[in-house]
Amino acid sequence: MRPKLLLFCALVCLIVVLTEGRQRKVNSRRSLGLRQQRLQRNVRHGSRLAARARPSRGNRLSAVNKRSRRSQRNRKTNANAKAKASKARASAAQSVSDGSGYTSLPLDFQQNFVRTTNNLRFEKSFLASRYGQSFATTTGKTTLRNTANMEYTCKMNIGTPNQSFTVLPDTGSSNIWVPGPKCTDKACKTHKRYHPGKSSTYIKDGKAFVITYGSGSVKGTLARDTVRVAGLAVTNQTFAMTKKEPGTTFTASNFDGILGLGFRSISVDNVKTLVQNMCSQNVISNCVFSICMKGGGSSKRGGVLVFGSTDTSAYTGSEAYxxxxxxxxxxxxxxxxxxxxxxxxxxxxxxxxxxxxxxxxxxxxxxxxxxxxxxxxxxxxxxxxxxxxxxxxxxxxxxxxxxxxxxxxxxxxxxxxxxxxxxxxxxxxxxxxxxxxxxxxxxxxxxxxxxxxxxxxxxxxxxx
The missing domain is CATH 2.40.70.10 (Acid Proteases)
Structure with a gap:
């Protein structure tokens, strides 16, 4: 029984082998027929396609080679970039870790910010201190009022908000003074008085102040505040608030106080002068001031006081000094x-x-x-x-x-x-x-x- 079974299995295996061989021959003939059909179609398209087909292979090979070289270069570049980035990150991490490094931070932008002249002057002052020179380009000019060819006055403001005064520019003295809130003399009552409580920039000093004139002594106390004249602002300027203004001289005058323009060496209490502060705070471009006066009885066209410039050509016709x-x-x-x-x-x-x-x-x-x-x-x-x-x-x-x-x-x-x-x-x-x-x-x-x-x-x- 066993020999019959073995013979039957061998016969089945032979049949399977013969069947697979016949199928491979059929598939081979079909593949050859398809290639022949493609070749015949190419031939029918004429010589132009054949002529283009021959160099096409070379172009494809060249393009392949170029792409290969480009790919290699890109891989090398990317590798270098990654290496540099990795090195930079490692360096930054090391720098931060030892407390001496840096990191990236976003910069804030303030919406609707309005730049003011004080911003500009602060920046110029900052740059001047950094580089040891002045970048200020500011000058100021104020008109003088002539009263009967006897008094030439101008406007000056003190405090924040402004308290306005009419003052006499005086190159023969060096202090600034205006009537104070505690002055009860007739001269003070007929003129504007400074009120420290109304100024947000007022700084108390309290030191006694006395200055003697031919008609008597003016007495008061020192204070500090922002002083503005000719469109220029000087911060922390020391001046005097008077308590006593004896005699009739200041009662009959058209000015409220005095703007001293002399040197500091004759300044009472060695107070730093307005012009000195203009220069040290870089408020004016050149540390000079100029005065021109006009005649004409009670003419209001009295002249000009200029800070930071010698340009008085409107009055001299030239700049030849x-x-x-x-x-x-x-x-x-x-x-x-x-x-x-x-x-x-x-x-x-x-x-x-x-x-x-x-x-x-x-x-x-x-x-x-x-x-x-x-x-x-x-x-x-x-x-x-x-x-x-x-x-x-x-x-x-x-x-x-x-x-x-x-x-x-x-x-x-x-x-x-x-x-x-x-x-x-x-x-x-x-x-x-x-x-x-x-x-x-x-x-x-x-x-x-x-x-x-x-x-x-x-x-x-x-x-x-």
């Missing part, structure tokens, strides 16, 4: 090299100061007497020289810095009204008991003056 050095810091003092009346030399070299707070011109006693002798005027007990308004007067010549500055003789005569209602003329040159010249408003009205703090000099240019 003659400069002379300051001989002594305190007042704006210099050497007046000579003085003439007509062709007569009245004096040689003498000291002189420019004082915008004095209405007239004061001469030393000996020179004053010589001038009056030439004029033929009548000297009063108060140091004035009266004359007829019809009197002809020779021109006056001041020699400064080697240049002659001529003041027309008729400008020496000033009309005044007596207590009895009569109109007479007095000489603009008076005697104030000094041994030096004081060139006040009667001189500055005709010669614009530059006060140069940086170069320690004074400049003059004839007004047009």
């Amino acid at each position: 003659t400069y002379t050095p300051v001989t002594k810091k305190g007042y704006w003092q210099f050497d007046l090299q000579g003085f003439y009346m007509g062709d007569t030399k009245v004096s040689g070299s003498t000291q002189a100061i420019v004082d915008s707070g004095t209405s007239l011109i004061a001469a030393p006693k000996s020179i004053f007497n010589k001038i009056n002798k030439i004029l033929g005027c009548t000297v009063t007990s108060s140091g004035e020289c009266w004359m007829s308004c019809a009197k002809k007067v020779s021109d006056l010549t001041f020699v400064i810095g080697g240049k002659k500055f001529v003041l027309a003789g008729n400008k020496l005569k000033l009309k005044v009204r007596t207590t009895k209602g009569h109109t007479i003329c007095i000489s603009a040159v008076s005697d104030m008991g000094t041994n030096f010249w004081i060139l006040g408003d009667a001189f500055i009205r005709h010669f614009c003056t530059v006060f140069d703090v940086t170069r320690n000099r004074i400049g003059f240019a004839a007004s047009s």
Whole structure:
């Protein structure tokens, strides 16, 4: 039985093998037929396809090679980039871990931010301290009001919000003062007073302040606040709030207080001056200021006070100033090299100061007497020289810095009204008991003056 079973299995295996061989032959013939059909179709498409087919293979091989090389380069570049990034991350992590490194932080942007002039000035001040130089380009200008050729005043604000005052710019003193809230004198009652409680930038000082004038002493206390003049703001400026203003001088005046523009060396209590603070806070571009005054009785077109610039061309017609050095810091003092009346030399070299707070011109006693002798005027007990308004007067010549500055003789005569209602003329040159010249408003009205703090000099240019 077993031999029959084995024979049957062998027969089945033979049949399976023969069947698989026949099937492979059939599949082979079908594949060959398909290739022949494709070849015949290609041939029917003509030689153009065949011609293009031959180099196509080379192009494909070239493209394959290019792609391969490009792929290799990309893989290499990516590998290098990954290596660098990994190294940078590792370095950053190490730097942060040892406390001396860095990290990336987003920058905030404030919506609807409005830049102000204070922002700009702070930035300029910051840069100036960093690089050791000034980047400020700011200047300021304020008009002067002329009252009867006797007072030239301007506006000044103190505090936040502004408290406005009319002040007298005075190159013959160095302090700022205005009436305070506790002043009950008549002069204070008729003028504006500063109220520290109304200012958010007020800083209490409390130190006693006393300054003496010919008419009496002004007394008060020091304070600090923001002071604004000519469109310029100085922070933490020390000034005085008066408690006492005796006499009638300040009662009858058109100004509320004084804006001192002299040197710090004559400043009461050694207070830093407004111009000094303008320079140190980089409020002005150049550490200079200029004054031009105009005549014309009660004319409101009184002139100009400029901070940070010598541009007074509107008053001089040019920028050609003659400069002379300051001989002594305190007042704006210099050497007046000579003085003439007509062709007569009245004096040689003498000291002189420019004082915008004095209405007239004061001469030393000996020179004053010589001038009056030439004029033929009548000297009063108060140091004035009266004359007829019809009197002809020779021109006056001041020699400064080697240049002659001529003041027309008729400008020496000033009309005044007596207590009895009569109109007479007095000489603009008076005697104030000094041994030096004081060139006040009667001189500055005709010669614009530059006060140069940086170069320690004074400049003059004839007004047009």
